[in-house]
Amino acid sequence: MKRTRFAAIAMIAIMALTLGALSSCGGQPKMTDTVTVWCWDPNFNLYAMKEAVAVYQKANPGVKVEIVDMAQDIEAKIISGLQAGGAGLPDIALFQDFRIEQFLSDYPDAFVDLKAEGVDYSQFAPYKVGPMTVGGKVYGIPFDTGSTGLWLRTDYMKEAGIDPDAYLGKNLTWSEVIALGEKIKAKTGKPLLAYQSDNFDMLRIVVQSTGGQFFKDDGSLNLRSEAFKKSLALFKELNDKGLLYQVVGWSDWINAINSDTSAGFLNAIWMVGSVKSRPENAGKYMVLPTPLIEGVPGAANASNNGGSSWYVFLSSKNKARAVDLLKSVWATATPDNLEFYNKILKDAGAMGTFLPSQSSSNYKAGDDFFYKGQALSKDFASWMANVPVLKYTPNYVPMRDAVAHATLNYFQGKLATIDEAIAAAETEYKQVTGK
Amino acid sequence: MKQKASFQRYLNRFGWFCVLPSVILFGVFMLYPILSSLYYVTRRWKGMSNTFIGLGNFIRMAQDKVFLSALGNNFLFMVVQIPLMVFLALVLAVILNQGIRRWKGAFRLAIFLPAVTSLVVVSVLFRVLLQENGMLNNVLLKAHLITQPIGWLNDAAWAKVTIILAMTWRWTGYNMVFFLVGLQSIDPQIYEAAEVDGASKTRQFFTITIPLLIPVILFSVVTSTSGTMQLFDEPNILTWQGGPANATMTTALYIYRQAFFINADFGYATAMSYVVVLISGIFAFAQMRLLGDRGNS
Numbered sequence: 001m002k003r004t005r006f007a008a009i010a011m012i013a014i015m016a017l018t019l020g021a022l023s024s025c026g027g028q029p030k031m032t033d034t035v036t037v038w039c040w041d042p043n044f045n046l047y048a049m050k051e052a053v054a055v056y057q058k059a060n061p062g063v064k065v066e067i068v069d070m071a072q073d074i075e076a077k078i079i080s081g082l083q084a085g086g087a088g089l090p091d092i093a094l095f096q097d098f099r100i101e102q103f104l105s106d107y108p109d110a111f112v113d114l115k116a117e118g119v120d121y122s123q124f125a126p127y128k129v130g131p132m133t134v135g136g137k138v139y140g141i142p143f144d145t146g147s148t149g150l151w152l153r154t155d156y157m158k159e160a161g162i163d164p165d166a167y168l169g170k171n172l173t174w175s176e177v178i179a180l181g182e183k184i185k186a187k188t189g190k191p192l193l194a195y196q197s198d199n200f201d202m203l204r205i206v207v208q209s210t211g212g213q214f215f216k217d218d219g220s221l222n223l224r225s226e227a228f229k230k231s232l233a234l235f236k237e238l239n240d241k242g243l244l245y246q247v248v249g250w251s252d253w254i255n256a257i258n259s260d261t262s263a264g265f266l267n268a269i270w271m272v273g274s275v276k277s278r279p280e281n282a283g284k285y286m287v288l289p290t291p292l293i294e295g296v297p298g299a300a301n302a303s304n305n306g307g308s309s310w311y312v313f314l315s316s317k318n319k320a321r322a323v324d325l326l327k328s329v330w331a332t333a334t335p336d337n338l339e340f341y342n343k344i345l346k347d348a349g350a351m352g353t354f355l356p357s358q359s360s361s362n363y364k365a366g367d368d369f370f371y372k373g374q375a376l377s378k379d380f381a382s383w384m385a386n387v388p389v390l391k392y393t394p395n396y397v398p399m400r401d402a403v404a405h406a407t408l409n410y411f412q413g414k415l416a417t418i419d420e421a422i423a424a425a426e427t428e429y430k431q432v433t434g435k
Numbered sequence: 436m437k438q439k440a441s442f443q444r445y446l447n448r449f450g451w452f453c454v455l456p457s458v459i460l461f462g463v464f465m466l467y468p469i470l471s472s473l474y475y476v477t478r479r480w481k482g483m484s485n486t487f488i489g490l491g492n493f494i495r496m497a498q499d500k501v502f503l504s505a506l507g508n509n510f511l512f513m514v515v516q517i518p519l520m521v522f523l524a525l526v527l528a529v530i531l532n533q534g535i536r537r538w539k540g541a542f543r544l545a546i547f548l549p550a551v552t553s554l555v556v557v558s559v560l561f562r563v564l565l566q567e568n569g570m571l572n573n574v575l576l577k578a579h580l581i582t583q584p585i586g587w588l589n590d591a592a593w594a595k596v597t598i599i600l601a602m603t604w605r606w607t608g609y610n611m612v613f614f615l616v617g618l619q620s621i622d623p624q625i626y627e628a629a630e631v632d633g634a635s636k637t638r639q640f641f642t643i644t645i646p647l648l649i650p651v652i653l654f655s656v657v658t659s660t661s662g663t664m665q666l667f668d669e670p671n672i673l674t675w676q677g678g679p680a681n682a683t684m685t686t687a688l689y690i691y692r693q694a695f696f697i698n699a700d701f702g703y704a705t706a707m708s709y710v711v712v713l714i715s716g717i718f719a720f721a722q723m724r725l726l727g728d729r730g731n732s
Binding site: 075076079080082083102103105106107108109197198246247248249251252255261397398401404405406408409412414427428431432433434 | 479481482483495498499500501559562563566567568588589590591675676678679680681691693694695696697698699700701703
C-alpha cells in the first residue's frame with residue numbers, strides 16, 4: 001500500500017469542517033502581546049525581520065515576536081487558513097509581489113488596509129506599491145527590490161582574452177552579450193549563463209526589461225506582442241548557440257553557479273548572499289546592467305525579478321501591534337530605522353524599497369567582494385529607478401507556468417515555431433484557469 | 436424473562452454509548468465532508484465566493500488537457516510500474532527466502548528502507564544525481580553505455596522513466612515484505628515433491644510460488660493501484676511540480692495545485708477528486724473479480 005497521500009482531498013474535507021466550526025469563535029481579544037510572522041529564507045527575510053524586531057523592541061521591550069520559517073507551501077497554508085476564516089493564520093505574512101494580487105482578489109476582506117492606518121506610500125518605490133493597491137486601499141509594506149543585472153565572471157573573461165574593464169559599468173545590448181558569450185565559450189568552454197530550464201524567471205526578466213506586459217489592461221493574456229516574441233527568439237538563440245548551462249530546479253541552479261559551470265547568470269540583487277556564501281567567488285564577479293533587446297520601443301537596461309512585501313491579516317488578534325511593528329520600523333524614517341535598512345543591505349543583500357533609506361552609507365559604498373570593489377548596491381539602486389512596471393494580475397501563476405512549459409517544449413523542438421509556442425501557452429492557460 | 440429483556444436493552448444502550456465517540460468522529464470527519472463535497476462539486480469557487488454551475492466542473496474537466504494527460508500519466512505509471520514492481524518484489528522475496536543464508540536481516544532491511552525514508556529528503560540527493568551533468572549520466576557516459584547525456588529530469592519521456600524508477604525504488608521493498616510472509620506460509624513439502632519430480636527452480640517459481648501467492652499478489656496490486664492513482668510526492672518533488680512541462684503531472688498533484696496554487700478553485704478540485712475516486716474504485720473492483728476468481732479456483 002502506498003503511503004496514502006490524500007493531501008488535496010483530505011484538506012478540502014477538513015476545510016469544509018473548520019469553515020463552520022471556527023467562524024463562530026473568532027474575534028476574542030488575546031491578552032498576550034505576541035506577534036507571529038510567517039516568511040521564508042532564514043538568511044534573508046527571517047534575518048531582516050529579526051533585525052527589524054530588535055529595533056522595535058528597543059522602544060517596546062514587552063513585545064514578543066515569533067518569526068516562523070515556512071519554507072515551502074507557505075501560500076498553501078495561508079489559503080487553508082483564509083478558507084477557514086482566519087484560523088491558524090499568523091498576524092503578519094510575507095507575500096511575493098507576483099502572488100499578492102491573486103490573494104487580494106480571492107480574499108478581498110482578509111488583509112488590513114494600511115493606508116487607512118496612516119502609512120505614507122509616497123516614500124516607497126511606486127512599482128512596489130502598484131500590485132498591493134486595490135481601489136483606494138493599500139494593503140502591504142513593501143520590502144525588498146528585485147532589481148536585476150548581468151552577473152559575469154571576470155576570471156573567465158580574462159581567460160578568453162577579454163578585458164573586463166572594457167565592459168565594467170557599460171549598458172550592453174543582447175547581441176553584444178551573445179558575441180561576448182561566444183568568445184568565452186570558444187576559449188574556456190563555459191556557457192555564458194546558468195539557466196534553470198523549468199523556470200520562468202529569466203524570461204520574465206527579459207520581457208520586463210523590454211517594457212512588455214504579459215497581460216492586457218483588461219486582464220486578458222497578451223503573449224502575441226513584439227516584446228514577447230523577441231524575448232523568446234533571444235532565448236532560443238542563446239539556447240541554440242550553447243550559451244545556456246541548463247539545470248532543473250532552484251537549488252541545483254544555485255549549485256551550478258557556485259561550482260564554476262558557467263561564466264555568469266542573469267538575476268537580481270538578492271543573489272548577493274548566494275554568491276558571497278562561497279569564498280572562492282571573491283573578486284571574480286562583476287555585475288552589468290540588464291542587457292537590452294534592440295528595436296523594442298520602451299526597453300530599458302533594467303528589470304526586476306522577485307521581491308516581497310509584508311501584510312497584516314484582518315483576522316489577527318493583535319492587529320494594532322502588528323501594524324505598529326511594520327509601520328514604525330519599516331515605514332518611518334528615524335535614524336535607527338535607516339541604520340536598520342543600511343545593515344540588512346550590507347549583511348544580507350536585502351535592498352529595501354523605502355526611498356529615504358537609499359541615502360544611507362552602504363548604498364554608496366564599494367564592495368570588496370566584487371571585481372574592482374564595485375559599488376553594487378549603488379548600481380542596483382540606480383537601475384531600480386528605470387525598471388519598467390510589470391502588471392501581475394491575479395492570474396500570474398497559471399500564466400507563468402503555461403509560458404514556462406511552452407518555452408521548454410519550444411527549446412526541445414516539440415513546438416516548432418514561436419507562434420506555436422505562444423498558442424500552446426495560451427491553450428494551457430485557458431484550460432488551467434477554466435476561462 | 437422480562438428482566439432479561441431489559442438487561443438486553445441496557446446492553447444495547449451501553450453498546451451504543453461505547454461506539455458513540457467513533458460514530459460522532461466518523462460523522463464529523465468523514466460523513467459531513469463527503470456530503471458537503473456534493474455541494475462543492477456543483478460550484479465554481481474563487482476564494483471566498485462561489486457560483487452555481489451545475490455539472491460545469493465535469494464539462495470543464497473533459498476539456499482540460501492538463502487533467503486528461505495527468506490521468507493518462509496515472510494509467511501509464513500503473514500499467515508499467517506495478518507489474519515491474521510486483522515481479523521484482525516477488526523475485527527478491529524468493530531470493531531472500533531461499534537463496535541467501537547469511538545477512539538475511541540486513542538485506543531485508545536494506546530493501547525495505549526506501550519505503551520508510553522521506554522522499555523529500557532523498558529527492559535532494561536524487562536530483563543532484565539525475566542532472567544532465569549529474570553523476571548518473573557521467574557514470575553511464577564513462578562506461579560507454581550512452582553517447583549523449585540523458586535528460587532524466589528535463590526530457591518528457593525520460594522524466595516518466597525517472598518517476599517509474601523512483602516509485603519502484605521506494606515501494607518494491609514494502610511489497611516484498613508481504614510476499615516474504617506469504618512464502619513462509621507455503622508448505623515446503625510441495626517444493627520437495629516438485630524437486631523429486633525433477634522440476635527446475637524456475638519452473639517451481641512459476642507453477643508453485645506464483646499460483647499459491649495469488650491472494651497476496653492481489654492485495655499488493657490493488658493497494659498499489661490506489662496508491663498510483665494518488666501519486667503525489669514523486670512528481671511534486673523529484674520532477675518538480677509535474678515537470679518538465681507537465682510531462683509527469685498526476686491527478687492528485689493537479690488537484691492540489693488547482694486548489695492551493697493556481698485558482699483556489701475548490702469546486703473544480705473536488706469534482707476531479709470524485710472522478711479519481713470513482714476510477715480507483717472501478718479498478719479495485721475489476722482486479723478483485725479478475726484475480727480473485729482465479730485465486731479461488
